[in-house]
Amino acid sequence: MPVTDAAARARALYDARRTRTPIPPFTDDDPTLGMADGYAVQRELVDLLLADGDRIVGYKVGLTSEPMQKMIGVDSPDHGPVLASTVYRDGDEIPLSRFIAPKVEAEIVFVLGERLAGPGVTVTQARAALAGAVAGMEIVDSRIADWRIKLADTVADLASNGAVATSSRIVPVADLDTRLVGMTLTRNGELVDTGAGAAALGDPVAVVAWLANVLGENGVALEPGHLIMTGALHAAVPMTPGDVFRAEFDRLGAVTVRVGA
Amino acid sequence: MITISELAARLSKAVADRTAIGTLSDEFPELDIPTAYQVQRALRGAAGPLAGWKLGVTSRAKQKQVNISEPIYGFLPAAGALDLGEPLDTGAQIQPRCEPEIVFTLGRDLAGPHVTAADVVAASSGVTVGIEVLDSRYADYRFTMADVVADNTSAARYVVGAPVSPEGIDLRLVGVVLERNGKVVATASGAASLGHPAAAVAWLVRALAAEGEGLRAGEIVLSGGLTAAVPVGPGDVVVASIDRLGSLELACR
Numbered sequence: 477m478p479v480t481d482a483a484a485r486a487r488a489l490y491d492a493r494r495t496r497t498p499i500p501p502f503t504d505d506d507p508t509l510g511m512a513d514g515y516a517v518q519r520e521l522v523d524l525l526l527a528d529g530d531r532i533v534g535y536k537v538g539l540t541s542e543p544m545q546k547m548i549g550v551d552s553p554d555h556g557p558v559l560a561s562t563v564y565r566d567g568d569e570i571p572l573s574r575f576i577a578p579k580v581e582a583e584i585v586f587v588l589g590e591r592l593a594g595p596g597v598t599v600t601q602a603r604a605a606l607a608g609a610v611a612g613m614e615i616v617d618s619r620i621a622d623w624r625i626k627l628a629d630t631v632a633d634l635a636s637n638g639a640v641a642t643s644s645r646i647v648p649v650a651d652l653d654t655r656l657v658g659m660t661l662t663r664n665g666e667l668v669d670t671g672a673g674a675a676a677l678g679d680p681v682a683v684v685a686w687l688a689n690v691l692g693e694n695g696v697a698l699e700p701g702h703l704i705m706t707g708a709l710h711a712a713v714p715m716t717p718g719d720v721f722r723a724e725f726d727r728l729g730a731v732t733v734r735v736g737a
Numbered sequence: 738m739i740t741i742s743e744l745a746a747r748l749s750k751a752v753a754d755r756t757a758i759g760t761l762s763d764e765f766p767e768l769d770i771p772t773a774y775q776v777q778r779a780l781r782g783a784a785g786p787l788a789g790w791k792l793g794v795t796s797r798a799k800q801k802q803v804n805i806s807e808p809i810y811g812f813l814p815a816a817g818a819l820d821l822g823e824p825l826d827t828g829a830q831i832q833p834r835c836e837p838e839i840v841f842t843l844g845r846d847l848a849g850p851h852v853t854a855a856d857v858v859a860a861s862s863g864v865t866v867g868i869e870v871l872d873s874r875y876a877d878y879r880f881t882m883a884d885v886v887a888d889n890t891s892a893a894r895y896v897v898g899a900p901v902s903p904e905g906i907d908l909r910l911v912g913v914v915l916e917r918n919g920k921v922v923a924t925a926s927g928a929a930s931l932g933h934p935a936a937a938v939a940w941l942v943r944a945l946a947a948e949g950e951g952l953r954a955g956e957i958v959l960s961g962g963l964t965a966a967v968p969v970g971p972g973d974v975v976v977a978s979i980d981r982l983g984s985l986e987l988a989c990r
Contacts, residue, residue: 542920542921653980655912655914655978656911656912656914656978656979656980657912657980658910658911658912658913658925658926658927658928658980659910659912659926660909660910660926660928666797667797667928667932670913670924670925670926670927670928670929670963671912671924671925671926672912672913672914672924672925672926672980673912673924674912674914674921674924675921675924678921709924724910725910726907726910726911726912726926726980
């Protein structure tokens with residue numbers, strides 16, 4: 477039976493996460509679903525997850541590159557919360573069994589130093605509010621079958637966030653041209669892809685400003701200590717058990733994860 | 738049997754006519770890469786003073802795609818240089834495309850079959866950002882590896898920034914951003930060229946050594962495109978920025 481309201485859709489995603497069983501895209505049943513519908517489901521889903529004892533420790537921003545936006549047919553990024561239960565550290569093993577169809581993305585991750593509340597936040601203000609940056613990897617995952625997502629589907633599904641891994645040394649960014657920070661991603665020692673900060677919305681700090689302003693419309697602020705995942709600098713890479721992924725960033729250092737079974 | 742100089746003449750005529758030709762391999766399927774380098778050498782002999790060298794197919798992913806395990810190289814005629822601020826006359830080209838490169842300037846001669854990336858960095862007086870303008874003489878950039886080697890690896894024009902000392906720069910990790918008309922079209926880091934751009938230059942030196950040649954002090958080497966090349970036409974402006982090395986802006990007329 478098709479689910480037709482935000483609460484029911486959130487419940488379907490909640491069950492899909494719990495059972496690791498993907499569900500058909502909501503937009504199959506209702507192609508008119510848009511961004512606002514997606515966020516309505518996301519809010520309900522987050523409530524369910526927080527009720528289980530999880531916590532919001534930051535946000536991910538997705539669809540930060542023009543090719544990705546074109547693919548989904550939008551002209552802006554999307555966002556979802558980073559949950560405490562999904563945060564890994566440098567060197568951790570990430571079990572594949574936690575996910576449905578996971579892929580790795582190397583991202584510049586910012587740590588908030590000061591509260592940042594939109595609307596009206598400029599890129600300069602966003603930069604000033606940052607404690608600094610760390611090397612990051614996002615595991616994206618889709619609870620929608622075969623990644624067959626439209627905008628409303630991925631937004632509802634926490635912007636397809638699965639987990640994050642970051643290094644722990646926070647590097648100040650006041651003097652850093654974040655657009656030009658270079659990145660290499662290796663799998664088992666072999667170069668998979670390269671990129672630079674500008675791949676994320678032209679400048680990863682612009683991603684923070686965008687996020688603060690969008691959240692601000694709903695009275696939500698970025699808080700000190702929050703992690704901001706600023707978006708992939710390259711095409712996402714599928715994961716196989718035994719893989720070792722290492723994302724190294726100029727000036728920020730590296731983060732390494734092993735893929736477990 | 739067609740001669741090397743006749744094959745070279747076809748490519749020279751395509752440049753002079755500003756008109757793409759069919760591939761050499763289409764007509765002469767026996768054209769192999771060693772023969773193609775002979776064609777390229779014939780073109781080099783007629784090109785006037787040499788400014789340096791360039792590398793092609795330095796991306797491992799691209800190598801897998803075209804089923805080869807090493808890069809290819811070409812030469813840079815001094816006459817191909819665009820000066821800083823000089824616009825590119827696209828009308829003088831066939832189908833120009835631009836890509837960002839890390840450029841090495843040799844401080845001393847470098848030759849030999851065992852040269853490594855560290856030797857290249859030690860022999861370089863400077864590194865900088867460059868934009869290479871490719872212009873395949875074959876229609877729609879459709880060619881075999883032998884074709885593109887014969888066609889001097891699609892080399893056409895190039896512009897090179899002011900060199901800085903390579904000391905203390907990890908060229909593997911420097912960020913690379915290519916913009917066209919104010920929009921980011923591609924990003925990369927230096928590792929996109931063979932894992933390290935100096936390793937690409939070292940490969941070139943070893944390849945040249947097999948021919949009894951080497952790099953000379955003052956020569957430049959374009960160490961391989963770091964992103965996919967973007968097509969350009971009149972009115973386009975291309976900006977290549979490489980962390981620690983600088984930015985270049987190329988206007989197209």
